[in-house]
Amino acid sequence: MSRVAVPLVVSAVVGLIVAGAAWAIGVTLVQSAVVGVCVVAVGAGRGIIEAQQAASAGDHWRGNWTLTQGGSRRDVRQLGWRMRADRGRVHGAALQRLRRVARSRLGRHGIDLDDPAQAAAAEARLGTTAHRVLTAEHGRAVRYAAFVQAVDALERLGEPDRSGGPVAATSHPIPEPR
Numbered sequence: 631m632s633r634v635a636v637p638l639v640v641s642a643v644v645g646l647i648v649a650g651a652a653w654a655i656g657v658t659l660v661q662s663a664v665v666g667v668c669v670v671a672v673g674a675g676r677g678i679i680e681a682q683q684a685a686s687a688g689d690h691w692r693g694n695w696t697l698t699q700g701g702s703r704r705d706v707r708q709l710g711w712r713m714r715a716d717r718g719r720v721h722g723a724a725l726q727r728l729r730r731v732a733r734s735r736l737g738r739h740g741i742d743l744d745d746p747a748q749a750a751a752a753e754a755r756l757g758t759t760a761h762r763v764l765t766a767e768h769g770r771a772v773r774y775a776a777f778v779q780a781v782d783a784l785e786r787l788g789e790p791d792r793s794g795g796p797v798a799a800t801s802h803p804i805p806e807p808r
Contacts, residue, residue: 637677645670719771725763728780732756732764735787756783 649666653659733743741751743764753761760783763776 637681638674641670641673641677644673717771718774720774720777722768725766725772725777728777728784729764732780732784735784739787755787756780760784 645666645668648669649662652665653662657665729743736743736752736755739755741755742748743752749761749765752764756764757779759776760780763772763780766772
């Protein structure tokens with residue numbers, strides 16, 4: 631028997647027993663039948679809900695695939711929810727992600743974001759506001775507008791020119807390694 635059939639049969643048997651007991655104690659036949667039908671309906675509904683929950687608990691029908699590529703729909707959705715905390719501030723998870731990107735981009739230019747000796751060089755490349763955002767204490771709230779300025783500064787940073795000349799700006803964001 632299937633997962634749905636067993637609760638239906640059990641509820642029907644219990645409904646008949648309850649209806650018979652009600653009729654035996656003096657309830658009219660119609661009222662006994664109504665009580666029995668109600669017991670069957672409640673039992674069958676409960677059984678169907680339990681069967682659906684058991685079937686969806688394993689999620690076998692969904693398959694075993696995951697989105698692992700950076701920039702997937704799930705990544706964008708999570709980043710969107712993390713962008714704004716309360717009162718116009720940026721959530722710490724988005725700031726951590728931006729710091730990882732900044733370390734990677736500045737590293738391409740030979741600048742270590744975490745090195746205090748190179749702070750002036752990092753500030754010269756990024757700008758004062760962007761540098762403050764990227765070097766803010768962990769756990770300190772950052773305004774959304776300042777976060778956007780830091781993102782723009784990283785996008786303008788561009789790729790280093792391999793010939794030793796000035797840095798070439800890019801018109802689109804460069805994918806970062808994960």
